[in-house]
Amino acid sequence: MASEINGLLPKDIQDLVLKSKIFVVGAGGVGCELLKNLVLTGFKDIHIIDLDTIEVSNLNRQFLFRREHVGRPKSHVAKDSALKFNSNVNITAYHDSITEAKYDVNFYKQYSFVMNALDNRIARSHVNRMCLAADIPLIESGSSGTLGHVTVHKKGVTECFDCTQRPHQKTFPGCTIRNTPSDPIHCIVWSKHLFNQLFGLADADEDVSPDSADPEAISSAGKAALETESEQPISRVSTRQWAQGCEYDPQKLFHKFFNDDINYLLSMDNLWKKRKPPTPLDWNSLPDAVASSSSSASRRAPILLKDQRVWPIAECAEVFKKSVEILKKRLEDEKDGGVLIWDKDDDVAMDFITACSNIRSFIFGIYPKSRFDIKSMAGNIIPAIASTNAIVGGFIVMTAFKVLKEDWYKCNSVYIQNRVNVRKELYHFDQVMAPNPKCYVCGEKPEIVLKIDLERMTVRMLNEKVLKKELCMIAPDVEIEDGCGTILISSEEGETDDIGDKLVKEFKIVNGTRLRCDDFLQNYNLVINIVIMSEEEAKDRDKSVECFELVGDRSLLVPKEEDQATNGKESDKDPDAKEAEAVADDDDDLEVIAMPEDDVKVLGTKRPLERKDEGEGTPLKKRKLAEEPSPASGSAYCMDTEVETIDLD
Ligand SMILES: Nc1ncnc2c1ncn2[C@@H]1O[C@H](COP(=O)(O)OP(=O)(O)OP(=O)(O)O)[C@@H](O)[C@H]1O
Ligand SMILES: [Zn+2]
Known part of the structure; x- marks a missing residue:
């Protein structure tokens, strides 16, 4: 070797x-x-x-x-x-x-x-x-x-x-998912949410029922829908409770999600002034066709495998029925109130998603997809x-x-x-x-600004969604800098569980409150500066979007003059490189991979590393592309690197 x-x-x-x-x-x-x-x-x-x-x-x-x-x-x-x-x-x-x-x-x-x-x-x-x-x-x-x-x-x-x-991750406004889907991915995301509501970890932010608070629907006409909301029996219980109440009867589930809810959406007539209104489906008279009979996929149907062809709606309903029955049984078999975890490689879960998203697509006049395509979209398969x-x-x-x-x-x-x-x-x-001196991880005194909706942010959300999911902590402890050292979150199991569902505002968190977060495992300390969302901001915010926003360190948003003058700027970067950089974010749980046009945001300006004079350790100069021309390639930068890479001496 x-x-x-x-x-x-x-x-x-x-x-x-x-x-x-x-x-x-x-x-x-x-x-x-x-x-x-x-x-x-x-x-x-x-x-x-x-x-x-x-x-x-x-x-x-x-x-x-x-x-x-x-x-x-x-x-x-x-x-x-x-x-x-x-x-x-x-x-x-x-x-x-x-x-x-x-x-x-x-x-x-x-x-x-x-x-x-x-x-x-x-x-x-x-x-x-x-x-x-x-x-x-x-x-x-x-x-x-x-x-x-x-x-x-x-x-x-x-x-x-x-x-x-x-x-x-690319997310979609909740009202698009719940009220006005226009693309197969909207129906696929809705179906994944439905899976979680019925069988998985139900998340209040992933509601699947019509959203009567959709600003577009609120008009004189939309008020009719709002008024009838109180008559909707299911609005008082969760989707899970309602489904359990009817023993996951596939026909009842079908009727609710693909007929009742659609009729309810139709009553929000403002939504359909400029859109094609949806068509509710009736279990007893399902169309024989696929969602769009003109689709090339359906024309090729006879010679395709189950995964490649687009199922007719009647077949979707049949698959829906079978998959609900199996998933219901699996849920019953879970011990201690466990739930099912959606997995793209689980055939039954994929059948459920394919059937639901194509039925919903049919209702909204969206072109259908094969199970294969839906699997790659639902599972973020690149x-x-x-x-x-x-x-x-x-x-x-x-x-x-x-x-x-x-x-x-x-x-x-x-x-x-x-x-x-x-x-x-x-x-x-x-x-x-x-290093970026303002980095919230490796900076000298890591701090970050977190904007929250006080009426929605609970202690559990702060822990799970902000600290663990967004800030990638593993076992955070959080103390409020209020002079008494109030513990808000403890990494010790069970220690702060009982306050998980409380709103953080109950702990006197106000504009400017500082939270001291400490992850002992990562040897990581972070101060979170709380900024409260104004009532106006919170009101306008789509309720299915997270109730917080990580703002970073505010001072970072304005680069110092000196930085602008001397340092490499992100905008100089090759757009392709930005696209490749996005690869780093290819999380398992993304709904859609970052698109090339998404910009890589930089906290502060970038600082090219200073070259040290070997032996003496004194900075030589800022290493800049223009200072090292290469006659051979016209690209000193890459040529230089290639030589460094190949010639190990
Ligand atoms: N916390 C972790 N600890 C240890 N290994 C991890 C952790 N998170 C992810 N991995 C591993 O990192 C590897 C990443 O490899 P890769 O991107 O090829 O994913 P994969 O799961 O093998 O493929 P695919 O997602 O396409 O099915 C996986 O084998 C995964 O199990
Ligand atoms: Zn850093």
């Missing part, structure tokens, strides 16, 4: 490779490629963690896994398969989540550096914080379709993973491409050499794009950036 053969690697790198101990987080698409590269490079002590087991759908690209491995832990099988490439390596495999408390700061300290090969923001952000706490370099990576990235993060030297705010993973895995190892040598200023960010840019490059190399 490379490190065992003298002369293959430069001597200094060979020595560093032989003596380093490294940690790979994730043994999926990128993780498999990476592990194979690492053993072939001759790293001797490799640890790898993954929480998952192997699924059939992994086999087309996660080539360390074979059919006989399905169901076994990814990390264990990855280890066994990689050892076949080079048995002269120590691999330690953990079948576990990296967010478990036992992987603490001391655990991280044993490594020379850490490599992320993950697929979600929470785990990425967690590892970022652990590496900052342990002061261990992190190589972050990701791939999504043809896009990929590799970036380096080193405490106090480069920006951290959270220094740049990444685009968030085809994983083996070659992108391979390229990312390769770049990680090339980057690892620079990390081992602590050549931070050479650790450019790499973005793999899906088309060549103006300079005819498929790979975009971006300057390594110094």
Whole structure:
């Protein structure tokens, strides 16, 4: 293997490779490629963690896994398969989540550096914080379709993973989902919400019934609907309770969601002045056609597989009936009031979503979709491409050499794009950036501004949605800076459960209140400055949208003059690179992946890393593209990087 053969690697790198101990987080698409590269490079002590087991759908690209491995832990099988490439390596495999408390700061300290090969923001952000706490370099990576990235993060030297705010998931206004869908994705999202309301973790923000507070509906005509609302029996009980009350009778469910509720929507006649009104369906006289008989998919129907053809409405109703019956039984079998978790790979759950979304599409005159298409939209499936993973895995190892040598200023960010840019490059190399002093994670005194709707924000929402989901904490403790140290949230199980449903305003939280948050596991402290939404703002806000907004540090919104004058600006960045950067946010739970046009927001301005004069440690100059021209390529920046990448001397 490379490190065992003298002369293959430069001597200094060979020595560093032989003596380093490294940690790979994730043994999926990128993780498999990476592990194979690492053993072939001759790293001797490799640890790898993954929480998952192997699924059939992994086999087309996660080539360390074979059919006989399905169901076994990814990390264990990855280890066994990689050892076949080079048995002269120590691999330690953990079948576990990296967010478990036992992987603490001391655990991280044993490594020379850490490599992320993950697929979600929470785990990425967690590892970022652990590496900052342990002061261990992190190589972050990701791939999504043809896009990929590799970036380096080193405490106090480069920006951290959270220094740049990444685009968030694309969401749809609640009234579009509940009242006026116009695209298949609206019906798919509604169906996922319906699944959760009936069988899963019901979320008040995912209501599926008509929204009579829709500003568009509120007019003299819409008032009729508002008035009849009180007569709607189901408005007083939750959708779950109502469904339980009628024993999940599929016909009754069908009638409510696809007839009663639609008639109710029709009564909000303001909504239909400029739109085609929906058509309620009757279980006993279902049309025989597919939602749009002119669709090319339906014309091809006879020769297609079940997954590829678009089901006629009568078939959708039949599938709806069967899937409701099975899901009802599964829910009954759950112990201790457990609920079902929606999973794109669960056939019955997918049948339910396909049937519901196509029935709803029919009602609203939206073109239908095949089960295959709906699965990819509902599960945010972006085809994983083996070659992108391979390229990312390769770049990680090339980057690892620079990390081992602590050549931070050479650790450019790499973005793999899906088309060549103006300079005819498929790979975009971006300057390594110094930490953002205002970063809410690695800044000296991390602070953030949180705007909340006092009438809606409960303690539980603050914990689950803001701290854990948005701010990626794992086990937060929160104290109000009110002079008495009132504990609002405790990481100790059960300690603050009883106040979870209380509104935060009951704890005298007002404009300017400061909340001290502390995640002991991540060694992370954050002060949240509360800003209250004005009544006007809260009133205008779509009720199905979250009742909070993370504003960041307000002072960050206005860059300092000095920053503007001297530093690289985000707007200079190649748009393709921004698209690739969005890959980092390809969370499992996204509804729709960040689109290329979504801008990457930056907290403050970016600061290119200053190059240090080797040996003396004094800053040489700001490393700027224009200062290092390359006659050969006309792109000093990338040429420079290529040379650095290929020529290891
Ligand atoms: N908290 C975590 N701890 C350990 N491993 C994790 C954690 N979160 C995600 N992973 C692992 O990261 C890997 C990411 O790989 P990849 O993106 O190829 O996903 P996948 O689940 O294998 O594929 P797909 O999502 O396309 O089915 C997965 O194997 C996943 O189990
Ligand atoms: Zn940071």
